[in-house]
Each structure stands twice: as C-alpha cells, then as structure tokens.
Amino acid sequence: MTGRGADQRTPALLLAAVLLVGVNLRGAIAAVSPVLPEVRADLGLSPSSVSLVTTLPVLCFAAAAPAAAWFGRRVGARPGISWALLLLAVATVARVLGGPAVLLAGTVAIGLAMTVGNVLLPPVVKAGFGAAAGRVTGLYTAALAAGAALTAALTAPIAGLWGWRVGLAGWALLALAAAVLWRSAAGTADPTGPAPVTPAAAGRGPATGPSVWPHPVAWAVGLLLALQTMLYYAVTTWLPTLLVDRLEAGLPTGAAAASLFQLVGILGALLVPALIGRRRGQVGLGLVVGAGWVVLFAGLLAWPAGWGLWVTVGGLAQGAGVALSFTVIVLRAHDADAARRVSGMAQLVGYGIGATGPLLVGGLYGATGGWAVPLATLAGIGVLYAAVASVAGRPVTVGGPPSVRDGGSAPVGPAPAGGRPATPPGGR
Structure with missing residues (x-):
C-alpha cells in the first residue's frame, strides 16, 4: 500500500490505534509492582535486583532514544512502531520464562x-493529524496513564488465580492487539518516508534537516520532560x-495515596487536549x-x-504535566521529521536526567533523616518546572528550513494570505 493510501485511512481508526499503542507504552512496567513480593520470593531476588526491574526501562528511555530516532529514520516511523509492538509482546512473555537473568534481559527488551x-x-x-496533533498527543498521553492504572489494578487478581508469571505474561495480548490495529490503521508505509541512511546520529546529523541540539527551545522541551519525570518518579517511589x-x-494508607495519585493523573492528562487549542502557546x-x-x-510539608x-x-499536575511534555514535542517541531529529531533529543535529555529523581530524594532523606529537605527540594524543582515551561510553551517551531530558522524560531502554523491557518508540513 502506498504512503498516500495509508494517509487516507479513517482518522478515527488511526486515533484508536494511537491510543491503544499509548496504553501499551507503560503498562508492562506498572504491572510488576503489584506482584513484586511474589517475584522476589520465587526468584530469590536481592533488593537491588528488584529495583532494576522497575528502573531499567526508564534508563532505556534515555539511553536508547537516539537509536530509536535513527531506527525511525531508517525504516519509517509507522513500520518502526509495528516492530516495537511485536518486540514488546515477545519480551513480555519471555521475561517470565526463566530466572533473574531472563527477567532482567526481558525487562531491557521491554524498555x-x-x-x-x-x-x-x-x-x-x-504527520497524521496536522492541526489537531496537539490535542491527539494529549489524548495518547492520557492513554499512557490509563494503561499503567489498568495493569496495576488487574495484574494482582490475575496472579492470584494463575500465578505471577501468567499475570505478567498475559499483557502480551494487549500488545498484540495494538499491533494488529496499528497495521490496519497506519499501514506499513510511512507518509514522510524513511530518511536516507547516513552516519549522522539521531537528532544531531544534517541528513534530513538541521540539528535541533543548539536550539534553546529544544533544550527547554527536553528539560521540561526531565523535570516532569524527576517529580513523577520521586512521588511514585516515596x-x-x-x-x-x-x-x-x-501501609494501606500509603497504598491508597499512591493509587489516588495515579488515577487522578488520568483526569489531568485528559484536561490538556481540552485546553491545548485555546491558545497558540x-x-x-x-x-x-x-x-x-x-x-x-x-x-x-505543612x-x-x-x-x-x-x-x-x-x-x-502529574497527569497534565506528562501530557504537556509530549504535546510540546509535537507543537514545537516544524514538521514530522523535526518531530522525530526533537522527540529523540527530548527523551534522551528528559529520561536521562529524570531517572535521578528517586535517587535524589532517597539521598536527601538518608542524609537528613527527615522529609523537610526532600520536600523543599521537590517544591523548588516545581518552581523550576514553571520557569522552563515559560520557554518550552512559547509558540515557536524548531527544525524548519533556513527561511524559517532565521532568528531561531517561527510561529506555529503561520497563516497564508487567505487567512486560514497553514497545515503543518506532513499533516493533512
């Protein structure tokens, strides 16, 4: 099927596929926590090994982001996601088929x-939603939170009936369902096409456009995701x-607070699509x-x-924050190829820094013996988040052609002479 044919598929079907992919992008991680005691007892895991089961995927988000961007440039974004869903399904099953080494190797593959x-x-x-891309991004980030809540809620009951291995492996069916729907909705062709393969690193090389790394707005987008990730995982952990x-x-009170934090996040993420179109910034x-x-x-603290x-x-705040972090990746990019490069950079910076959040809080808690300093530090990071958002939220684009890059930025969706907003390149 041609790229044009793929572009003409029903937008509602593509939206459903995007949302189901989003449900899968955190679910297999969140599924582990409810059965960690059983996993640890069965496999004889040490506390440090247990922590790796949940932290390795987040580290992969940072370390593998440039490679993922390169992979997308080589094969195309839509086929790349199809392959990722198949790998996710296989790894979700494979990680429960052996001992600790197999579990950790499968966890890396999932990441x-x-x-x-x-x-x-x-x-x-x-590329697929044009002017509505911001709102669609908000919806699929809500799907991330919904997927985490779904697997966290249902894994333990399933494990109670058939054991923790079935409880974790069963979520491979969700990844396979997403792969089938994605292939039907998105096809195998990428409307932007895979980029020519060059030695340039993902996000850095000039193969398909200017480097986004020197651009201050691109750094603000990456730092916004970094601060969001630091705060989210610090609260989730502690x-x-x-x-x-x-x-x-x-412990029931602590568990109730943790559940409330995650569930309300879904509502926060859903609010962003409703608000994102009201202003250009x-x-x-x-x-x-x-x-x-x-x-x-x-x-x-008080x-x-x-x-x-x-x-x-x-x-x-956390639900709206994660939706905003991914939405600005799309809105600050000049076109679909720039979105691929900004996304790779932002997630390398964002998850690389963000993974330190729980460690920072734990270190401050251990050093001071109380929660005043950790909470004050986290509040300060919240203030810094607002400052970074004042840059990342500006209505400018990154990665455009030389005429757009003059001055380093350009308005999003410039209006042509007729007064109608221009469709972003690659959009419909």
Whole structure:
C-alpha cells in the first residue's frame, strides 16, 4: 500500500490505534509492582535486583532514544512502531520464562520497545493529524496513564488465580492487539518516508534537516520532560514511605495515596487536549502545572494530614504535566521529521536526567533523616518546572528550513494570505 493510501485511512481508526499503542507504552512496567513480593520470593531476588526491574526501562528511555530516532529514520516511523509492538509482546512473555537473568534481559527488551514507541509516535501524530496533533498527543498521553492504572489494578487478581508469571505474561495480548490495529490503521508505509541512511546520529546529523541540539527551545522541551519525570518518579517511589513516616500511618494508607495519585493523573492528562487549542502557546498551562507540583510538596510539608487534598492536586499536575511534555514535542517541531529529531533529543535529555529523581530524594532523606529537605527540594524543582515551561510553551517551531530558522524560531502554523491557518508540513 502506498504512503498516500495509508494517509487516507479513517482518522478515527488511526486515533484508536494511537491510543491503544499509548496504553501499551507503560503498562508492562506498572504491572510488576503489584506482584513484586511474589517475584522476589520465587526468584530469590536481592533488593537491588528488584529495583532494576522497575528502573531499567526508564534508563532505556534515555539511553536508547537516539537509536530509536535513527531506527525511525531508517525504516519509517509507522513500520518502526509495528516492530516495537511485536518486540514488546515477545519480551513480555519471555521475561517470565526463566530466572533473574531472563527477567532482567526481558525487562531491557521491554524498555527498548517502549522507547521506540515513545520516540516515533510524536512524528506519526504530527504527520497524521496536522492541526489537531496537539490535542491527539494529549489524548495518547492520557492513554499512557490509563494503561499503567489498568495493569496495576488487574495484574494482582490475575496472579492470584494463575500465578505471577501468567499475570505478567498475559499483557502480551494487549500488545498484540495494538499491533494488529496499528497495521490496519497506519499501514506499513510511512507518509514522510524513511530518511536516507547516513552516519549522522539521531537528532544531531544534517541528513534530513538541521540539528535541533543548539536550539534553546529544544533544550527547554527536553528539560521540561526531565523535570516532569524527576517529580513523577520521586512521588511514585516515596509517597507511601513519606506518609508512613510523617503520619505513622499504615501501609494501606500509603497504598491508597499512591493509587489516588495515579488515577487522578488520568483526569489531568485528559484536561490538556481540552485546553491545548485555546491558545497558540502553552506557557500559562505550564505555569499552572508547576504551581500544582509546588502545592503538593508544600502541603505535605505543612499539613501532611491533608494528604488527600495535596495528592489530588499533585495527581492532576502529574497527569497534565506528562501530557504537556509530549504535546510540546509535537507543537514545537516544524514538521514530522523535526518531530522525530526533537522527540529523540527530548527523551534522551528528559529520561536521562529524570531517572535521578528517586535517587535524589532517597539521598536527601538518608542524609537528613527527615522529609523537610526532600520536600523543599521537590517544591523548588516545581518552581523550576514553571520557569522552563515559560520557554518550552512559547509558540515557536524548531527544525524548519533556513527561511524559517532565521532568528531561531517561527510561529506555529503561520497563516497564508487567505487567512486560514497553514497545515503543518506532513499533516493533512
């Protein structure tokens, strides 16, 4: 089938495929936490090995992002996502078929598959949905949160019936379903076409456009994802422990807070598509998200007994923040190829820095013996998030032709003489 034929497929079907891919891009990671005690007891894992099961995929998001961008340039974004879904399905089953080494190797493969989806989905959305790309990006980032909530909620009951191996391996069916729908909706042809293969590194070389690395807005996009990732994983890792320490609460209270944080995040992510089209820039939205993060940490520091309110505000902030982080990748890119390069850079920077969040909080907690310094530090990162968002949210584009790059940026969707907004290159 030609690229033109693929482009003419039903937009609703392509949207459904994008959302189902999004559901798969975090689900296999979130599925592990509910059955970690059983996994550890069965395989005799050490605490450090247990932590690797959840941190290795995030490290892959950073380390493999340039390779994923190169892969997308070589084979095309749409076929690349098809291959990633198949790898995800195979790795989800393979990781439960052996001992610790097999589990960790499968976890790395899962991280690599998800990285390809992380990097290549934004250019597909940019090319496939044109002016609606921002809203579609917000929807599929909501699907990320929904997938994590789904697998976290259902893995334990499945494992209770058939064991943890079936509980984890069963999610391969979801990846296979996404692969089938993706092939039907997106086809095997990439409308932008694979780029000529050159020695240039993903995101750096001039093979298909100017380097995005020197551009301050591209750095702001990467740093926005970095700060969002730091805050999200720090709270996900330490919130239950914090409440147990500060309130002398039981583990059920900590678990309830963690669940509330994740579930409210779905609503936060869904709010972004509704708001994203109201203004050309996203600075105001970024400031609101930053304020939400600050409220979470300041509230837990000043009045931890009110954790239900603070966690609700923080959950809205984290959901909206992850949607905003991926949306600006699409909106700041001049076209689909630029989106591929900005996506690779942003995720290398974002996840590379962001993975340090839990370690930073743990180090401060261990050094001070309390939560005042960690919470104050996280609140400061929330303020920094708002400052970075004021740059990443500006209505400019990165990676355009020389006429667009003069001055380093250009308005998004410049209007032609007729007054209608121009469709982004590669869009419909």
